[in-house]
Amino acid sequence: MATKACTPGPAPAAPRSSVRALMLTLPIVVWSLLMFFHPGTNTDWRSRTAAAITALFMTALFFMMMRTHTTYRWRRLFFVALGVLFPVGFIYNLVLARGTMGIPVEEMIAGRTPFCFMPIPTLILPAALTRTIVFPGSILSAGGASSHAIAAMVGLWLALTLVLGKGWCSYACFFGGIEEGMAAIPARPRLRKLDPRWRYGPWAVLLAMALLSLALFEPAYCMWLCPFKAVTEYVAARNLVGLIQNVIFVLLFAGLVIVLPFLTKKRTQCSYFCPFGAFQSIFNKISIFDVRIDQARCKSCNICQNACPNLSLSKESIARGETLISCMKCGACIDACPRQAAVWHIKGTQVALKPERARLMFLYAAWAMAILFGGSIIAQGIATILHFLA
Amino acid sequence: MSLRSKLGYTAATLTVLVALLTPFVLMGLLSKGFAGLGLHVDEMYSGGPKIRTVPYAAYAVAIHRPVHPHMLQNEMPFVQLDWSPASALPAHVSDTVDIDGDGQPDIRASFDVPVDPKAPLRVDVDSHNPRYEAMHNAGKERYSRLIARVDNSILIRIPLAHP
């Protein structure tokens, strides 16, 4: 394939001095202290230690982002920690509150099923037509294993979506970290040829689950297809159907979250399956931050396309100088591009004019959200581990 | 700097501000806004609102409004009755209940109350009114046909016969 004649790329940015990187990190230090040590939290030494470790971890990662001008690998450390520690804290809380990871029907009747963000898009149609939430939770907190009621989770999701758009999937989702960790293990992919049409999978799952949730008036995705039921809570199987449901959860988890990411070095559950990710893509249209390809510098080498963990770049989109709608702003393509053609961008501004300014503005907003939501989950996971160690 | 650029940077600055305001203002505001929409959890789970309470000796039976399935929901219509507090119930309960409030008993529910709150429950329901289906040795079979202990209540869901 012929490459384009283009202007030479700039030399990679030299690392910032530690002092300057520290200065840029100061706002995050203040934010971490505010989020992790505000009055009323951390009642015992375990939670105080966990909060301190998490604050230090998040601040150190941001410092490295500032110092090295790179984003992806540092964000990935946070994201993997979030993905691994979320089940630790969550399962511990479940077992503490109800003695099992299975959801008993009593807890559903009491409205104490923890509500995560995943079913939000499939609950919109039933709510719009009947003013009913088809989920066995509570609008406001009902205690038990669910500290987050439906209204709290929806409020948090809306606020984070306003800030991040599809960036939710890189800075807030507490499920994607496991597969991102699995994808990071091999040096190179063992499975390269996958039909690009599979990237439409999340939209198909979204369409099917939204329609079925309305028709059968049940949270169809949670009941049948959520791979993360395998590491959070599952249907307490009391008959053959329950057993089949759990087998589906485990197989989807093993295939999409463990095996395929390892073979492809991609986030396969996010790329091929997750209906929430498809729904969240729509909010990239209103998000002010995006990633662009500077056509003047791009040599069409496709390094960025190979680096993207979410199949959000195609030859056609690169030729247009933009990512696909599913871009989750992880920064992998930007860090991988040897010519600095892939850049952070603020909509309305000239592409590649001041990409570092766009990056800084996005990262301050995104990292603040990561500390607020993901940070508290990481701290809870660490506190749980300390509980078992002490 | 063009107007578009200025608007872009203004919006980006506002986004950073929104992020900073999220834990202090925005999250609570959006949650309250959502809670204020007037949505409710599907009554197939919650059992519907209580409409009447019938007092017995040391306990009471709360009668809920009948629940009808939505759309193609694979359930029967049902009515939920709560015996509470469960701690005040005798070892064996056998009560007639006037569900519809017409002065005539509609069902008789009989069940044992084990000391262990996690022990499985079974119920027999004799129907004195064709509107309510009888149940024999029912456990947790469906949302519309069950006996379960939820907190300090024992609740029974009795399927309604079709018209």
Add this chain to the structure above:
Amino acid sequence: MAPPVLFSEALALGLASGPACIAACGPVLVPSLLTQQAGFRPHARYLAAFLSARLLGYLLFAIAVWELGALASMLPALHMLPRAFLMGAVNILLACVLLWYAYSARHACGQSCSGSKLVNIGATTSHRAAGAVALGLLTGLSLCPPFVAAGVRAAQLPGVVQALLFFTLFFVGTSVWFVPFLGLGCLVRNQAVVTVARMAMVLIALYYLALGIAMLMEKKAYGY
């Protein structure tokens, strides 16, 4: 002849039952419409064929039960085993048609593509109608709650003609709710939309298949 007020009741019942009808037909209708050519006319034609077959399904069922002389007594019984059996069989048939549809739509990647036997992109009119009619007929027979309610009311009418008229007006009331589906015609058709629709059809078909088998085996569809 039944009084006009009864027929306005049928219309009102149909209008009130619209959301349930949309919910019942949506999983079948939306993906199949998305595999059609963009534009108002192809969608209107498809919807007309789908709804006509759905009406036919309603009327055939009503006549059959009426002629058996057991409409009033049979409908409540339909909630028990026979209904579960019929629903199970219909769900399995629906799943088969949807899978066939998804398979047939494999060549449908744009307005100029051809090769499909069922989907209208590049296919003949008769094939197009066949798909819509098959899906419409099966959704018509799937005994959704509003249909059962209308059946119970129609059974109280003195003659089969009035009952059929009642059903027809009920059907007209529900059909008003299908008009917004024409809006899908505005959505651009490309490989992405058709592929999404096909994948969704397969998922929905698998769901119906599982549901149908569970109903035939008299198993509960819940695992708790």
